[in-house]
Each structure stands twice: as C-alpha cells, then as structure tokens.
Amino acid sequence: xxxxxxxxxxxxxxxxxxxxxxxxxxxxxxxxxxxxxxxxxxxxxxxxxxxxxxxxxxxxxxxxxxxxxxxxxxxxxxxxxxxxxxxxxxxxxxxxxxxxxxxxxxxxxxxxxxxxxxxxxxxxxxxxxxxxxxxxxxxxxxxxxxxxxxxxxxxxxxxxxxxxxxxxxxxxxxxxxxxxxxxxxxxxxxxxxxxxxxxxxxxxxxxxxxxxxxxxxxxxxxxxxxxxxxxxxxxxxxxxxxxxxxxxxxxxxxxxxxxxxxxxxxxxxxxxxxxxxxxxxxxxxxxxxxxxxxxxxxxxxxxxxxxxxxxxxxxxxxxxxxxxxxxxxxxxxxxxxxxxxxxxxxxxxxxxxxxxxxxxxxxxxxxxxxxxxxxxxxxxxxxxxxxxxxxxxxxxxxxxxxxxxxxxxxxxxxxxx
Amino acid sequence: xxxxxxxxxxxxxxxxxxxxxxxxxxxxxxxxxxxxxxxxxxxxxxxxxxxxxxxxxxxxxxxxxxxxxxxxxxxxxxxxxxxxxxxxxxxxxxxxxxxxxxxxxxxxxxxxxxxxxxxxxxxxxxxxxxxxxxxxxxxxxxxxxxxxxxxxxxxxxxxxxxxxxxxxxxxxxxxxxxxxxxxxxxxxxxxxxxxxxxxxxxxxxxxxxxxxxxxxxxxxxxxxxxxxxxxxxxxxxxxxxxxxxxxxxxxxxxxxxxxxxxxxxxxxxxxxxxxxxxxxxxxxxxxxxxxxxxxxxxxxxxxxxxxxxxxxxxxxxxxxxxxxxxxxxxxxxxxxxxxxxxxxxxxxxxxxxxxxxxxxxxxxxxxxxxxxxxxxxxxxxxxxxxxxxxxxxxxxxxxxxxxxxxxxxxxxxxxxxxxxxxxxxxxxxxxxxxxxxxxxxxxxxxxxxxxxxxxxxxxxxxxxxxxxxxxxxxxx
Numbered sequence: 053x054x055x056x057x058x059x060x061x062x063x064x065x066x067x068x069x070x071x072x073x074x075x076x077x078x079x080x081x082x083x084x085x086x087x088x089x090x091x092x093x094x095x096x097x098x099x100x101x102x103x104x105x106x107x108x109x110x111x112x113x114x115x116x117x118x119x120x121x122x123x124x125x126x127x128x129x130x131x132x133x134x135x136x137x138x139x140x141x142x143x144x145x146x147x148x149x150x151x152x153x154x155x156x157x158x159x160x161x162x163x164x165x166x167x168x169x170x171x172x173x174x175x176x177x178x179x180x181x182x183x184x185x186x187x188x189x190x191x192x193x194x195x196x197x198x199x200x201x202x203x204x205x206x207x208x209x210x211x212x213x214x215x216x217x218x219x220x221x222x223x224x225x226x227x228x229x230x231x232x233x234x235x236x237x238x239x240x241x242x243x244x245x246x247x248x249x250x251x252x253x254x255x256x257x258x259x260x261x262x263x264x265x266x267x268x269x270x271x272x273x274x275x276x277x278x279x280x281x282x283x284x285x286x287x288x289x290x291x292x293x294x295x296x297x298x299x300x301x302x303x304x305x306x307x308x309x310x311x312x313x314x315x316x317x318x319x320x321x322x323x324x325x326x327x328x329x330x331x332x333x334x335x336x337x338x339x340x341x342x343x344x345x346x347x348x349x350x351x352x353x354x355x356x357x358x359x360x361x362x363x364x365x366x367x368x369x370x371x372x373x374x375x376x377x378x379x380x381x382x383x384x385x386x387x388x389x390x391x392x393x394x395x396x397x398x399x400x401x402x403x404x405x406x407x408x409x410x411x412x413x414x415x416x417x418x419x420x421x422x423x424x425x426x427x428x429x430x431x432x433x434x435x436x437x438x439x440x441x442x443x444x445x446x447x448x449x450x451x452x453x454x455x456x457x458x459x460x461x462x463x464x465x466x467x468x469x
Numbered sequence: 470x471x472x473x474x475x476x477x478x479x480x481x482x483x484x485x486x487x488x489x490x491x492x493x494x495x496x497x498x499x500x501x502x503x504x505x506x507x508x509x510x511x512x513x514x515x516x517x518x519x520x521x522x523x524x525x526x527x528x529x530x531x532x533x534x535x536x537x538x539x540x541x542x543x544x545x546x547x548x549x550x551x552x553x554x555x556x557x558x559x560x561x562x563x564x565x566x567x568x569x570x571x572x573x574x575x576x577x578x579x580x581x582x583x584x585x586x587x588x589x590x591x592x593x594x595x596x597x598x599x600x601x602x603x604x605x606x607x608x609x610x611x612x613x614x615x616x617x618x619x620x621x622x623x624x625x626x627x628x629x630x631x632x633x634x635x636x637x638x639x640x641x642x643x644x645x646x647x648x649x650x651x652x653x654x655x656x657x658x659x660x661x662x663x664x665x666x667x668x669x670x671x672x673x674x675x676x677x678x679x680x681x682x683x684x685x686x687x688x689x690x691x692x693x694x695x696x697x698x699x700x701x702x703x704x705x706x707x708x709x710x711x712x713x714x715x716x717x718x719x720x721x722x723x724x725x726x727x728x729x730x731x732x733x734x735x736x737x738x739x740x741x742x743x744x745x746x747x748x749x750x751x752x753x754x755x756x757x758x759x760x761x762x763x764x765x766x767x768x769x770x771x772x773x774x775x776x777x778x779x780x781x782x783x784x785x786x787x788x789x790x791x792x793x794x795x796x797x798x799x800x801x802x803x804x805x806x807x808x809x810x811x812x813x814x815x816x817x818x819x820x821x822x823x824x825x826x827x828x829x830x831x832x833x834x835x836x837x838x839x840x841x842x843x844x845x846x847x848x849x850x851x852x853x854x855x856x857x858x859x860x861x862x863x864x865x866x867x868x869x870x871x872x873x874x875x876x877x878x879x880x881x882x883x884x885x886x887x888x889x890x891x892x893x894x895x896x897x898x899x900x901x902x903x904x905x906x907x908x909x910x911x912x913x914x915x916x917x918x919x920x921x922x923x924x925x926x927x928x929x930x931x932x933x934x935x936x937x938x939x940x941x942x943x944x945x
Contacts, residue, residue: 174774175774175907181753183747186939203941269747273936
C-alpha cells in the first residue's frame with residue numbers, strides 16, 4: 053500500500069493545475085495518475101492556437117499550454133505515473149490503479165482530486181438512422197488521427213454539431229486537403245465560440261446550416277453520403293427539406309459528457325444538468341476529502357477557466373489535508389429562468405474570501421441582464437449585450453455579502469430580458 | 470486443398486456444425502464470405518435462448534428449440550461463453566392476451582417445455598418491479614436464458630480450428646461443381662474440393678443452394694432493428710420480457726444482456742436487400758414506443774447504439790435441415806430464424822446425424838471440446854488482476870476505458886485461433902469499443918495494435934473487412 057496526501061486522477065490541465073496549487077499551499081506528498089502516455093490530456097492533440105489568452109495573456113497552442121504546466125510539475129518535483137488507469141476509489145479514499153510496470157497499485161490518499169475530463173457523445177446517443185459503414189467518428193477521434201497519428205480519416209466531410217471541436221476540425225481537415233461540405237447544427241444557434249465560427253468556417257467558406265441535422269447515413273462499407281434535413285422548433289425533421297450530401301466521412305461534435313464513472317461508483321452526488329459532481333466553492337464533493345475540477349465537473353469552453361477552477365480545487369484539497377478547513381454552513385445556488393446550471397452548487401458562508409460562481413445560459417440572449425438574488429432579493433445585476441450557451445458566465449459574490457447570508461439560504465441566478 | 474466437409478457460412482449454425490464434425494477424423498473447412506465469423510444474423514439478434522413454447526408442436530422449430538435450450542448451458546460452459554439462465558416472461562395487457570398466455574402454456578407443454586407457470590399481476594410485479602401497471606398477467610418460463618450470440622459463434626469456430634478445421638475467410642462461394650464424387654467450390658479466383666457441403670449461409674442459403682440447381686429454398690430477409698442501452702439502466706429488466714406474439718414474430722422484447730446492458734427490439738420488416746443493415750428512424754421510434762408498453766420508464770437518453778439484423782425467414786415457415794433433392798451430399802440448413810440461436814446446439818447434432826447416415830467417419834481420439842474462457846479483466850478481483858499483470862504486463866494497460874479492456878485481451882483476440890483481423894472483430898471478442906463512448910477513445914488505439922500485430926500500415930486496417938477502411942493517406 054502506497055501513501056500520499058493527495059492523489060490526483062488525471063494529468064491534463066485540470067489535474068496539473070490542481071496538483072501545482074496544492075503543492076504551493078504546502079502539501080508535498082502528491083501523486084498524479086494519468087492514463088495516457090504523457091501528461092497534458094486532450095491538449096496534446098489540440099495543435100491549434102487560442103489557448104492561454106486569459107490565463108497567460110498570450111496565444112498558445114494546446115501542447116504549448118500543457119507544456120508550461122508539465123515543466124512546472126517537473127520543477128516542483130510532483131510525482132506522476134503515466135499509462136496508469138485508476139480503476140476504483142474506495143469509501144476510505146484508497147485508489148486502485150494499474151499500469152504495466154507497477155501492476156496493481158493500492159494507494160491510500162488523504163484527499164483525492166478527480167480530474168478525469170470528459171468524452172464525446174457518440175452516434176448511438178443521437179440514434180441517427182442508417183448503415184454502420186466505416187467513416188462515422190467523433191470530431192475528437194478524427195483530431196487524434198490527423199494531429200497525432202498523421203493520417204487522414206476522410207476526404208469529403210460533413211460535420212454534425214457546431215461545438216468547438218467540430219469547428220476546429222472543419223478548418224483542420226480543410227487545411228489538410230479535405231473538402232468539408234458543411235457543418236449542420238440542430239439548434240438555431242451554434243454552441244461554439246464566436247471566434248471559432250469566424251476563423252474556422254467563415255474564413256474557409258464552409259457553410260453552417262442552423263436548425264439542420266443528419267437523418268440518415270448511407271454506404272455499406274465506407275460512408276457514401278448522408279441525408280440532412282431542416283428541423284422545426286421541436287427539433288423534428290421537416291418533411292420535404294431532406295437533401296443528400298455525398299461524403300465519405302461524418303464527424304460528430306454533438307456534446308461532451310463528463311467522465312464520472314469512478315465518481316458514481318463512490319456514490320458521490322451528481323448534478324443531473326452538469327453530469328458532474330455537486331460541489332462547494334472549494335470543489336469538494338459530497339464525499340469528504342474528494343474534490344473535482346475541470347471538465348469532469350462541468351464542461352468548460354476555455355482551458356483557462358479549467359486552470360483557474362482546478363487551482364481552487366487544489367487549494368481546497370490542501371486545506372483539507374492540512375486541517376485548515378473551517379466549519380461549514382451552506383447556502384445553495386440555483387439557476388432559474390434561462391440559467392441552466394451554476395457551479396459550485398453550494399457555498400460555505402463561513403468562507404473568508406470572495407466566491408466566484410460560474411454559470412451557463414440555455415439559449416442566446418441579446419441585451420439581457422443577469423440577476424443574482426439571495427432568498428428572492430436582488431443583490432447583483434449585470435447588463436450583458438450578448439449571452440450564449442457556448443460561453444460560460446461568472447459572477448463574484450463578495451465576502452461581505454456572503455457574511456450576510458444565513459445557513460440554508462438560496463442564491464438564484466436568472467436572465468432577465 | 471481437399472476436404473471431407475465444407476460448411477458454408479460461419480454464423481452460429483455453421484460454426485457449431487463445423488465444431489461438431491471435428492469430433493471425427495475428417496478434414497473440415499468453415500468457409501465465410503466476410504472478414505470474420507459472426508458477421509451476419511449471428512451478430513445482430515435478440516441474444517435469447519427461448520424456452521420453446523412458441524413454435525407449433527410437431528415442427529422442427531419446436532423440437533430443436535427445446536433440445537437446443539437444454540444443451541445450451543453446458544455447451545456455453547464448455548466453450549467459455551457467458552450464459553445467464555434469467556428466465557422469460559410473456560406479458561399480457563388485455564383479457565384477450567391473458568387467453569393467449571393459456572394457449573402458449575398448452576403449446577409449451579406439448580413441446581415438452583419444463584416449468585411453465587402463469588403469474589398474476591402481483592407476482593409479476595414482485596419479480597419484475599419496473600413492469601407496466603397495465604400488465605395483467607405473464608407466462609413464466611424458467612428455462613429461458615440469455616447468451617452472447619457472437620461470442621458463442623467465435624468460440625465454436627475457434628474450437629473447430631483448434632481441432633483441425635480450416636477457417637477460410639473472405640471466400641464468397643460463387644460456383645459449385647460436382648464430378649459425381651467431389652464438389653469443386655470456387656470464389657472465382659481460388660477453389661477447393663470437398664465430399665460434402667453444408668449450406669449454412671443464413672439469408673444467402675437460397676443462392677448457395679441454387680449453385681447446384683436446387684431452387685427449392687426461398688429466403689426472405691426479415692429486418693429487425695434494436696437499441697442497446699447503457700448498463701446504468703440494466704436493472705429495468707431482470708428477465709427477458711416479451712409481449713404476446715403476432716404472425717411476424719415474437720414482437721418487441723426488453724431484456725438484460727449477459728454484459729449487463731438492456732436490449733430493446735426487434736422490429737420486423739421483410740426486405741429484399743440481403744446486405745441492408747441500415748437502421749431507420751421509424752423503426753427505432755416504433756420499437757421504443759412498443760417497448761414502453763412493457764417498461765414505461767424506458768427513454769432514448771440511455772441508448773448507446775442501435776443496429777439491425779436480418780432473420781433468414783423461409784417461405785416454408787420451419788427450419789429446413791435436410792439433404793438437397795438435387796444432391797444428397799449437399800445438406801441445406803436453411804430458414805434458421807428464431808429460435809435459431811436457441812436451437813443451434815441441437816441443429817449441429819442433427820446435421821451430424823444426417824451425414825453419419827451416409828458416411829462412416831471415425832471418431833477422433835484427441836478431440837478437445839473445451840475452449841478456455843478468454844481473460845476478462847473486468848470480471849477479476851484485484852488479487853487476480855495483480856497476479857495476471859505480474860505474469861504478463863500487457864494486462865496492465867487499459868485500452869478501452871468504458872469496458873475496462875486491457876491490451877493483453879486485445880492481443881489475445883488477434884492471436885487466437887482464427888483471430889480478429891479488423892476493429893469490429895476485436896470489439897466482438899473483447900468488448901473494446903462497445904461501451905458508452907462507442908470507441909471514441911480506444912478506436913484509434915485498437916487500429917494501432919491491429920496494424921502492429923498484423924504487420925501492416927495503420928491505413929490498411931478496416932472496420933469489418935472489404936472497403937470499410939478507417940484511414941486514408943498520410944497528412945501533408
């Protein structure tokens with residue numbers, strides 16, 4: 053049995069930032085478990101730029117952004133094991149993991165930080181009809197084939213879903229010589245960042261069809277085409293709008309799902325909207341000493357925010373290990389009227405700092421206000437020229453405000469038009 | 470090459486027949502048009518071992534179903550294949566259907582099905598808590614079970630190969646000649662000779678028979694579409710839940726699978742194209758609506774994949790297991806639709822008996838009926854895992870996260886007798902790529918391992934043979 057103060061599951065941007073912050077806060081005994089060959093997580097295959105604008109104030113590629121943290125992990129002599137898969141976390145925070153070299157690892161942790169990231173929704177989850185031909189894959193899988201393996205997964209491409217990975221892959225495939233026929237988006241708006249729509253589609257004259265979806269896949273061995281159709285306000289295909297598009301590849305960028313299998317197995321409370329754990333402001337879950345951060349907690353649009361959130365979790369885990377936690381009296385947070393979710397879901401009013409609440413809206417709004425209410429009373433109101441589901445919003449609850457709250461109070465955030 | 474018996478079609482029927490014949494000192498070929506065994510009807514069906522009360526008494530279906538179901542548990546044990554005796558329920562929602570249950574019970578008794586019992590609504594809800602409130606009664610059949618049909622097929626074919634059979638893949642039989650003593654079987658490029666032919670070609674049985682001038686068989690592919698749900702809703706059905714049968718089949722069922730998922734389906738539609746495995750929006754929404762009649766809490770939210778299979782329905786409406794009228798050494802095993810999987814062990818034995826009537830084959834002294842169960846890391850205890858990785862570190866590397874499949878298991882699948890040659894082959898043997906992410910993460914790793922182990926470039930690896938390639942040329 054190995055013993056560590058903190059075991060971090062996942063060595064992507066979330067896991068590394070959390071480990072580094074915990075170290076900074078005075079915890080020396082830290083182990084990061086990473087299932088891939090290297091630290092860095094999904095950033096390693098994101099060779100486009102746009103990372104780090106908020107956090108570093110400069111534009112980096114994914115591998116560059118990851119490398120800054122990998123170097124710090126090395127410099128801080130934080131231990132990590134790659135090619136290592138965590139299989140189980142017990143009720144007493146014992147982590148079981150395996151790799152080729154050590155075999156089965158049994159690690160007693162004082163605190164565990166969950167930073168496993170997320171996965172892409174597959175075709176099956178959408179129930180798209182058609183054949184099982186080769187050539188249907190998630191945009192992230194295609195990204196790995198192109199950027200890591202150096203092979204093209206197709207030549208004539210239709211992309212379903214205008215999430216950021218789909219948009220990025222539209223440009224990437226085009227640059228590699230493929231013909232991207234169109235990007236179809238079921239919703240009347242894109243869930244991707246505006247800058248990606250401009251830089252990845254508009255600049256390459258790739259059409260974006262809104263309120264449109266793929267309803268059939270053709271081809272017996274390799275994909276030979278797809279049928280797309282416009283959808284009505286209930287997202288049902290409109291008869292007569294069907295058209296055939298010849299292609300050999302269908303890339304899916306239809307949403308990301310936090311990978312919470314380990315979390316669920318421990319019995320940690322999950323938020324049905326985020327599909328991540330219910331956490332407090334230090335990102336501690338319902339299970340004592342288990343923290344969660346990054347895309348395993350909720351899907352972020354920018355890695356910069358993952359880093360910030362993970363630092364909070366790292367600090368929280370360090371405080372827990374070092375016995376610096378204050379007693380807790382919670383208020384809960386609740387997204388209403390256009391706000392889909394808020395993280396954290398609860399806040400300790402005994403906390404002696406400010407608390408930042410992150411939230412996401414459910415549709416596009418123009419010239420709206422985001423309003424924060426405590427037990428029904430407005431406490432903060434912010435004018436927002438544009439709100440979109442693809443862009444995360446945040447609001448800071450100042451400590452003096454927090455001090456005025458009482459246990460079991462409710463903070464609500466809503467959109468007012 | 471010269472064979473005594475060539476079995477055409479490496480589905481569950483052909484593979485079990487080939488294995489059965491390997492008990493004798495003869496040369497057996499198992500011939501498959503695709504890149505792997507279990508790529509037709511055997512890979513996409515309800516995976517049910519039926520108790521045997523459906524078929525009309527006196528039919529081959531009735532006889533072989535009951536016999537096959539009785540043989541199945543032991544056969545699965547011998548071949549290291551998962552089988553679960555979960556039992557089945559036929560649920561009635563109206564007084565008329567309650568009467569049908571009585572008829573099925575009587576028919577089951579006539580067919581020799583043991584243990585049948587009618588459950589009232591209270592008893593039904595006790596054993597199946599998520600069943601609809603509208604359910605009035607059910608027919609309980611304790612001998613029914615669930616099995617993994619492609620694993621059974623693969624295990625049977627592997628065991629046949631270990632016992633001396635040749636597995637010939639990518640050999641589409643296009644021509645059969647007969648010189649009075651031997652058949653010459655050709656795919657247009659290569660040929661081999663054989664004294665007997667077993668026609669176990671599933672939906673293609675009619676076309677294979679026609680190659681010797683036997684036009685007595687009329688196969689109608691009957692498409693069935695299914696949806697597979699995540700293990701998180703596996704608890705919604707504890708037994709195989711049927712609705713009352715119609716003339717198109719046994720209707721839409723809701724059943725657990727041996728892997729703990731939930732399977733819903735099938736639809737039933739007669740089609741013409743024998744390669745039409747496409748799913749349709751209409752059929753999928755139809756089966757969900759019908760399935761909700763049994764288990765109302767089902768939703769599409771937990772669906773992880775959907776698929777279609779073709780039943781080899783024949784106009785005669787019973788199994789056809791007999792020598793062809795055109796040539797007594799050409800044995801048709803046709804029209805093997807439901808309960809074909811359940812009957813398969815008994816069908817293999819009856820085909821053996823048909824051949825032994827005219828041939829005198831000598832029993833093989835060293836026939837080994839056992840196929841060891843492959844390593845299944847996900848089912849092991851931590852102690853077992855520790856010992857396993859110490860012995861072979863390849864089991865210390867997880868490739869498929871969702872299903873916890875190790876590199877060692879994938880290597881085993883590729884290097885097994887008649888092992889996997891494509892991504893779907895690895896998937897069927899190991900479950901890599903069958904979980905909730907459906908190969909999003911592990912797909913590219915499986916491609917890499919296949920290329921490495923088979924000594925080819927990664928863009929030569931296919932999803933399921935033919936032109937189902939995954940990658941094109943290198944990037945710029």
